[in-house]
Amino acid sequence: MVDIRKNAPATGVSELFQLLRDGRPRTRSELAELVGVARSTIALRIDSLMELGLVAPVEDAASTGGRPSSRIAMQADTKVVLGADVGASHLRVGLTDLSGTCLADSSRDLLVSAGPERVLDTVAELGSGLLEQLGRERTDLLAVGVGLPGPVEHSTGQPINPPIMPGWHGFDVPGYLQDRFGVPVLVDNDVNVMSMGERQAAWPDVEDLIFVKAATGIGAGIICNGTLLRGADGVAGDIGHIRVPGGAELLCRCGNYGCLEALASGPAVARKLQESGLSAANGRDVVALVAQGEQEAVRAVRQAGRDVGEVLSACLSMMNPSVIVIGGSMALTGEHFIAGVREVVYSRTMPLATQHLQIVQSVSGMDAGMLGAAMLALHHALSPESIDEMLAARV
Incomplete structure (x- = not known):
């Protein structure tokens, strides 16, 4: 797999989180050695990530003497993302945790030719229902990913002359769903996300x-x-x-x-x-x-x-x-x-x-489309840039 650390900026906290995204628990000393900073600096960065609810201590590591060393790992269950697979004749929507594990999903038969408003309103309805089903607050949702059965302009998330999607050309899919969920929305072709x-x-x-x-x-x-x-x-x-x-x-x-x-x-x-x-x-x-x-x-x-x-x-x-x-x-x-x-x-x-x-x-x-759409949302939500934005909003 591509090493996501290569593209992580040296902003400290976000850089550290990219190391922890693999889910592997590490001690503060291990993290300090990997990042190349003092252990006290690592402790401050960990505190910031803990305040965001993204990492937490796990079971103690084996100690060579003295006080056992607590290990730190990503908290996969504190936040969620929503993935929506919009097919030619169906919708499949799912909530996943930060590791990409599906927590709940829902589906409905619906023709994409019914138009963007009806289809996306149904995505919002199903997604909101899943949040309620899991007892999650809207603030737990970090991002939404959507796969569409037609060409999508990646920079804007807008469908471009999709042959089986009348009424969708140039429609602002990210903006429409962002108004309903209040989080970033990422859109791509359905087979790409699959x-x-x-x-x-x-x-x-x-x-x-x-x-x-x-x-x-x-x-x-x-x-x-x-x-x-x-x-x-x-x-x-x-x-x-x-x-x-x-x-x-x-x-x-x-x-x-x-x-x-x-x-x-x-x-x-x-x-x-x-x-x-x-x-x-x-x-x-x-x-x-x-x-x-x-x-x-x-x-x-x-x-x-x-x-x-x-x-x-x-x-x-x-x-x-x-x-x-x-x-x-x-x-x-x-x-x-x-x-x-x-x-x-x-x-x-x-x-x-x-x-x-x-x-x-x-x-x-x-489930491939729904899981892939969730991965699209996860890659954005946990990117260094997004972590930096979370830190800035906390101040």
Whole structure:
């Protein structure tokens, strides 16, 4: 993982907190040696962090004689952040502690096409309900993270011409939610935050990873050299709108023909099954039919995996990741979808690029977006700059 201490300014208290963010208890002497200051200076900085409720003493360390040395560690349970995963047809909202552990979550079916006000009001409603459920005050909330199913301008948090989100272009999502929660709001593309959540949960030491979400839409979050790759305009990884030969003249929701999403997404597979006489209105129905052993559904899902594998083969040659993670509702079909991906990727890509490659199902499952959005909020809330702001507000 990237060493967050590299970017921590030498402001003393905030620098010290970055050392303690890993959750490992340390004595004052150990901290003084690591930071390179006197033990008395460390004691003052620890006192400041304790006043903020961010660190506290834990069980005594073994002593070599005399008074035992108290160890200091981050207090993960004193504050919380809110993560919101806004999908094309659902919302999933969760509260996590400062270690990223989910404390409570809630979900609701809601089309993103209902518009920003209705969707974000529902996020605020669910988030406020979770705070009340846990007996938390609004002052316990440090930040909110949101993942949206479309391109997002990272500097402003505003959606930019999202193809499946009518009424969202240029909408001030951070400002709208900040008015309701009174804390900083961070916004990014949903697959980007999923890649962050999955890496945190299962692949913390992997530097090059592609997370593929295959659900109502198809997209990819790219971790390159340990850093999330957004691109110049925030659309890196938008593989769902790459034209594929098998798409023929299928009309995509973005207005173009032949996109991967129009061929291999959950709704696209459902339409194919309808044409075969099966009852399937969406990706969930496809998953249910596969679980029932319906062979036509299994064949359609396997082919959808092959179609995604075609695009990933090109991505693999460009990015050379060591792990490809498959998430979203289509991953819930078990090995059938992933087997199709593997079949094409391993047969179409140079052996040197695949000799150590793992193609796996998401560990976080349907929680990946919510957990990733919470990580987005955590990285901001616990940054050196944010800690400095907390200290300044205390004076």
